[in-house]
Amino acid sequence: MSHYNIDRIAAVLQASYLQKADTTGYVEHLLIDSRRIILPATALFFALKTARRDGHDFITETYNKGVRHFIVQQQVDIKVLPGANVLLVPDTLKALQQLASYHRQQFSIPVIGITGSNGKTIVKDWLYQLLSDHYNIIRSPKSYNSQVGVPLSVWQLQPQHTLAIFEAGISQQGEMDALQQIIQPTIGVLTNISEVHADGFSDAQEKLVEKQKLFAGTTAVICSPEKLLPLSFRQEHIFSWGEQKENKVVITRINKKLAETTIDFTSWELSESITIPFIDDASVENVLTCLSVCLYLKVPFSEIKEKFNQLRAVSLRLELKSGLHNTTIINDSYSADLSSLAIALNMLQQQGQHTKRSIILSDFQLTEEQETETYTSIAALLHHHNINRLITVGKKTKQLLAPLVAGDIEVQSFSSTAELAEQLPALGFQNETILIKGARVFELDRIAQLLEQKTHQTVLEINLSAIVRNIRAHQQLLKPSTMIMAMVKAFSYGSGSYEIANLLQFMKADYLAVAFTDEGVALRKAGITLPIMVMNPEPITFDSLIDHNLEPELFSFSILHAFESFLEKEGISSYPVHLKIDTGMHRLGFMQHELPALADVLKKNSFTVQSVFSHLAASEDPAEDAFTLEQSKRFEEACAFLQSTLDYTFIRHLDNSHGTIRHPQLQYDMVRLGIGMYGVSSAKGKLQLEEALQLKTTIAQIKQLHPGDTVGYNRRGIITQPSTVATVRIGYADGYPRNLSNGKGHMFVNGKPAPVIGTVCMDMTMLDITGIADVREGDEVIVFGPEFSVVEVAKQSQTIAYELMTGISQRVKRVYFEE
Numbered sequence: 001m002s003h004y005n006i007d008r009i010a011a012v013l014q015a016s017y018l019q020k021a022d023t024t025g026y027v028e029h030l031l032i033d034s035r036r037i038i039l040p041a042t043a044l045f046f047a048l049k050t051a052r053r054d055g056h057d058f059i060t061e062t063y064n065k066g067v068r069h070f071i072v073q074q075q076v077d078i079k080v081l082p083g084a085n086v087l088l089v090p091d092t093l094k095a096l097q098q099l100a101s102y103h104r105q106q107f108s109i110p111v112i113g114i115t116g117s118n119g120k121t122i123v124k125d126w127l128y129q130l131l132s133d134h135y136n137i138i139r140s141p142k143s144y145n146s147q148v149g150v151p152l153s154v155w156q157l158q159p160q161h162t163l164a165i166f167e168a169g170i171s172q173q174g175e176m177d178a179l180q181q182i183i184q185p186t187i188g189v190l191t192n193i194s195e196v197h198a199d200g201f202s203d204a205q206e207k208l209v210e211k212q213k214l215f216a217g218t219t220a221v222i223c224s225p226e227k228l229l230p231l232s233f234r235q236e237h238i239f240s241w242g243e244q245k246e247n248k249v250v251i252t253r254i255n256k257k258l259a260e261t262t263i264d265f266t267s268w269e270l271s272e273s274i275t276i277p278f279i280d281d282a283s284v285e286n287v288l289t290c291l292s293v294c295l296y297l298k299v300p301f302s303e304i305k306e307k308f309n310q311l312r313a314v315s316l317r318l319e320l321k322s323g324l325h326n327t328t329i330i331n332d333s334y335s336a337d338l339s340s341l342a343i344a345l346n347m348l349q350q351q352g353q354h355t356k357r358s359i360i361l362s363d364f365q366l367t368e369e370q371e372t373e374t375y376t377s378i379a380a381l382l383h384h385h386n387i388n389r390l391i392t393v394g395k396k397t398k399q400l401l402a403p404l405v406a407g408d409i410e411v412q413s414f415s416s417t418a419e420l421a422e423q424l425p426a427l428g429f430q431n432e433t434i435l436i437k438g439a440r441v442f443e444l445d446r447i448a449q450l451l452e453q454k455t456h457q458t459v460l461e462i463n464l465s466a467i468v469r470n471i472r473a474h475q476q477l478l479k480p481s482t483m484i485m486a487m488v489k490a491f492s493y494g495s496g497s498y499e500i501a502n503l504l505q506f507m508k509a510d511y512l513a514v515a516f517t518d519e520g521v522a523l524r525k526a527g528i529t530l531p532i533m534v535m536n537p538e539p540i541t542f543d544s545l546i547d548h549n550l551e552p553e554l555f556s557f558s559i560l561h562a563f564e565s566f567l568e569k570e571g572i573s574s575y576p577v578h579l580k581i582d583t584g585m586h587r588l589g590f591m592q593h594e595l596p597a598l599a600d601v602l603k604k605n606s607f608t609v610q611s612v613f614s615h616l617a618a619s620e621d622p623a624e625d626a627f628t629l630e631q632s633k634r635f636e637e638a639c640a641f642l643q644s645t646l647d648y649t650f651i652r653h654l655d656n657s658h659g660t661i662r663h664p665q666l667q668y669d670m671v672r673l674g675i676g677m678y679g680v681s682s683a684k685g686k687l688q689l690e691e692a693l694q695l696k697t698t699i700a701q702i703k704q705l706h707p708g709d710t711v712g713y714n715r716r717g718i719i720t721q722p723s724t725v726a727t728v729r730i731g732y733a734d735g736y737p738r739n740l741s742n743g744k745g746h747m748f749v750n751g752k753p754a755p756v757i758g759t760v761c762m763d764m765t766m767l768d769i770t771g772i773a774d775v776r777e778g779d780e781v782i783v784f785g786p787e788f789s790v791v792e793v794a795k796q797s798q799t800i801a802y803e804l805m806t807g808i809s810q811r812v813k814r815v816y817f818e819e
């Protein structure tokens with residue numbers, strides 16, 4: 001661990017003490033998020049300030065959780081922080097970076113800094129796989145490559161490490177200098193540069209210039225030469241790969257077969273070949289980058305040759321799936337180190353649907369010196385996250401970890417994954433969340449498969465990280481004070497229910513809204529404590545509405561009076577409600593002429609009006625902008641009138657997702673985000689949204705057919721030339737629209753569109769895959785996703801994305817992941 005006391009940190013940062021207490025303790029963890037406290041006693045909290053969140057607001061909360069070291073950039077009330085050390089600096093982010101930079105200077109090992117548009121994370125992880133027998137490697141966790149992520153990564157550097165690999169990502173001018181000073185790479189790696197992402201830069205060239213600032217001070221830059229700008233480097237520093245003879249690694253042949261690629265190359269005296277289990281160009285390029293790094297480092301080739309064959313597409317993803325017996329499985333069975341364990345435990349904590357939490361943990365691969373300290377930290381982490389049961393796999397966890405937690409945590413130990421697999425049914429997992437975490441050699445993935453619910457192989461994948469980024473993207477259009485109500489009706493637009501709500505709660509959304517009382521009750525049962533608006537509360541559900549602290553939308557006098565008399569009967573007053581005004585949508589809501597009578601009822605104080613809102617009929621349609629503005633005018637008048645009759649204020653909200661993007665001036669006090677959270681939008685405009693849902697299926701069978709043959713019911717699919725037809729495991733019962741039959745719809749096979757042939761069946765669909773190379777039974781097929789938008793599929797089916805998304809049937813398994 002990094003051993004600095006606060007005095008030394010104060011000296012490094014040239015910071016002054018706002019309050020000085022006991023300064024003898026060591027700081028080992030840097031903390032920027034009060035929700036992610038790991039080991040408070042040795043943590044140092046940086047109160048970072050962003051447009052939306054001010055870390056200074058969370059100091060008391062952090063203090064109450066046991067943290068005693070703080071870095072702030074403004075005066076704080078130290079009276080409420082007895083015994084804490086509080087340092088004042090001009091800029092907390094700069095201080096975080098400065099401290100990491102100082103820490104970096106304590107080491108003289110090779111440090112690889114990776115930048116580029118694509119492939120940074122995969123190159124980092126493959127280098128780790130290739131080199132971990134030769135070096136004790138520290139690498140950035142997940143894709144921690146930002147102005148905040150990089151310092152946190154570099155802070156993990158410890159004396160036992162012999163090689164460091166860090167990623168650097170930038171989004172605007174001027175950011176790379178800061179990252180260069182923190183990473184101080186000795187070896188630069190430039191991965192694939194794409195022309196497209198030039199946001200934040202005037203053009204791609206400018207971005208490239210900025211990226212290559214990372215390489216200042218390196219003794220080598222590894223890349224394919226066409227990627228490099230001629231300007232900044234001395235030729236002898238460039239260690240390039242390519243077909244030309246001038247390269248240090250000369251590629252002589254690339255031979256792609258069914259599922260693998262063989263690459264022949266020469267480098268100095270060496271004339272060799274590697275075989276990799278991938279055939280796509282991006283993987284080949286990333287492998288060549290990795291190969292060049294290994295050769296530059298002079299790792300004996302014979303010792304790594306075979307490892308190229310075993311490279312796996314790293315699952316960076318932390319996957320969340322439902323398991324047997326009402327369990328939730330978080331599968332992170334690919335890596336074992338402290339920082340990734342902390343990240344996985346955070347996900348476990350964020351998903352609060354079960355109170356019981358178990359972890360299946362294999363030995364970490366550690367040197368003897370590291371063991372005691374690492375397992376002590378793991379024990380502290382398990383305590384901190386209130387783990388109920390620990391299941392260890394391997395000798396070391398049994399010897400060194402189990403005794404540290406025994407007594408508080410139920411422990412069961414197994415010597416191998418095979419033994420655990422055999423005993424699994426006897427462990428009686430039910431109604432709990434299970435985190436599976438371990439070193440890759442233990443292959444705990446097998447356990448994950450055994451615990452998961454078996455379904456047919458059609459899955460809807462939900463990228464939780466993309467949802468977070470999409471919400472942040474919308475927030476950029478909003479004032480910092482504008483609240484967000486997340487619309488999670490209809491199983492969060494088909495994507496799940498409590499999984500998404502848990503995420504939104506963790507992100508501190510202000511409000512949730514559902515269509516029906518039942519949906520709200522389900523969320524409460526899953527531990528959601530955010531306020532929840534119910535848009536369509538039926539009188540027979542008033543009881544459970546109140547029992548579960550749900551807030552009804554009142555849209556007409558009949559529902560209003562029904563609720564009022566219910567409250568009277570129960571002896572309840574001032575119950576929180578939301579008033580819906582009809583400003584032109586003509587679906588639900590009080591009409592303008594009803595407002596005076598409404599005001600009279602409100603005076604009786606049965607209700608507290610939490611909010612007044614209305615819904616836009618055509619927020620996405622530029623041709624209807626005049627109508628939208630008319631709606632907003634009526635809305636403002638209605639709010640002003642109701643406000644004049646009440647002696648307290650309420651929240652006003654009008655914009656939905658498209659409204660937020662297209663009419664941000666109508667944000668009032670809150671916006672209601674629905675489809676935009678999933679990155680599905682016809683009005684993205686300048687917003688960078690990412691589609692968060694991907695519907696996938698698999699090929700059950702492939703057939704060769706001949707002219708005259710027909711495919712499917714009623715012989716609708718007619719074969720006119722020799723054809724290859726694949727049957728996939730999705731049909732209209734899964735929500736794949738039947739009107740996409742006979743060439744109307746496409747799915748993506750091996751990156752190529754394959755038209756539907758014949759009619760869509762209940763559980764199956766046939767695709768014409770003629771001419772698409774290298775397709776095998778069992779292969780994955782994309783129905784829609786980031787590369788093939790659900791908006792397109794909806795268009796082909798003459799509907800809208802909303803209908804398609806919410807129509808995906810519940811038998812399709814949902815898989816959640818974070819990247």
Ligand SMILES: *Cc1c(COP(=O)(O)O)cnc(C)c1O
Nearest residue numbers: 487615656657658672673674675
């Ligand atoms: C569904 C819904 C929204 C969200 O709409 P999106 O177009 O998905 O953003 C907002 N307000 C109300 C009243 C809704 O019913």
